[in-house]
Amino acid sequence: MSRSNSLVRVAATLVFVAALAGSVSAQAQPDAVAEVPATALLQVGPDSRRGIDAIAPDVTPHWYGRYRVGGALVELRYARAPLPAPAEWPRVECEARLLRSADGRLHYYEHRTGWSLLAVVSSGELPPSVSICGFVDRFVARHLVFENLEEVPGPDAPPVFPAVIEL
Numbered sequence: 001m002s003r004s005n006s007l008v009r010v011a012a013t014l015v016f017v018a019a020l021a022g023s024v025s026a027q028a029q030p031d032a033v034a035e036v037p038a039t040a041l042l043q044v045g046p047d048s049r050r051g052i053d054a055i056a057p058d059v060t061p062h063w064y065g066r067y068r069v070g071g072a073l074v075e076l077r078y079a080r081a082p083l084p085a086p087a088e089w090p091r092v093e094c095e096a097r098l099l100r101s102a103d104g105r106l107h108y109y110e111h112r113t114g115w116s117l118l119a120v121v122s123s124g125e126l127p128p129s130v131s132i133c134g135f136v137d138r139f140v141a142r143h144l145v146f147e148n149l150e151e152v153p154g155p156d157a158p159p160v161f162p163a164v165i166e167l
Contacts, residue, residue, distance in 0.1 A: 038127045040067040040074065040135060040165040046158040052077050052118065054106050055084070065161040067135075072124035074135055078159050079116050083108065094133030097140060107132050109140065115159070130167050138165050 045065030052058050062079040086108040089100035100108040110116045119136050126132070139162070146160035 038070055038130045038167040040069045040138070040167060042066075042161055042163045043068050043073075045076070046078065046161045048158070049077075052079075052083070054102065054118065054120075063159055063161070066122075067165070069130055069135065069167065070124070070127035072126045073122045074126075074132070075120050075122045076139070076161070077118040078161075079118075080159075081114060082110050082116050083118065086110075092133065094131075094137050096137040097133070099133060099136060107136060109136055111140070134167055135165075138167055 043066050046063040047065070048061070049064045050059050050061050052060055052062060060079055060081075060083065062077045065076045065078070067074045067076070086100045086102070089102045089108060092099040092101045092107065097109055102108075105120060107119045108116065109119070117136065117140070119132060119139075121132060126135070142162040142165055143160055146162065
């Protein structure tokens with residue numbers, strides 16, 4: 001095969017590949033931009049703390065964690081017992097859980113085994129595709145997976161706060 005025939009074949013192959021790439025690129029771009037799923041990333045915790053401001057005066061021992069979800073920060077307080085104050089807070093039906101909410105900002109969840117969780121968006125706004133209900137639902141589901149894998153932890157062992165939660 002001559003050198004000129006080889007160059008012609010290489011050029012034809014490049015043209016074909018470029019045309020194919022353009023066709024695939026045009027097909028891959030939908031009319032509407034696909035929404036990227038939100039991810040919660042653990043930034044702090046779990047840290048052992050005492051006292052919860054929302055239930056002042058209070059010295060309840062709990063575990064604190066903070067997640068970044070888009071431009072928002074979500075703070076969690078995990079207690080190994082039910083918390084006393086939220087009984088009168090209005091109920092909020094989430095997809096998979098029943099929460100109680102104080103002023104629509106602070107959300108409380110109590111698991112049937114006795115541990116409880118307070119969640120609040122402390123700054124910023126959650127992405128449009130994410131609600132605090134959805135965040136708590138996914139946190140609890142992921143937490144339970146890890147909790148069920150572990151042996152019974154001691155009373156001083158921290159609970160599992162998943163490092164990444166797909167929302």
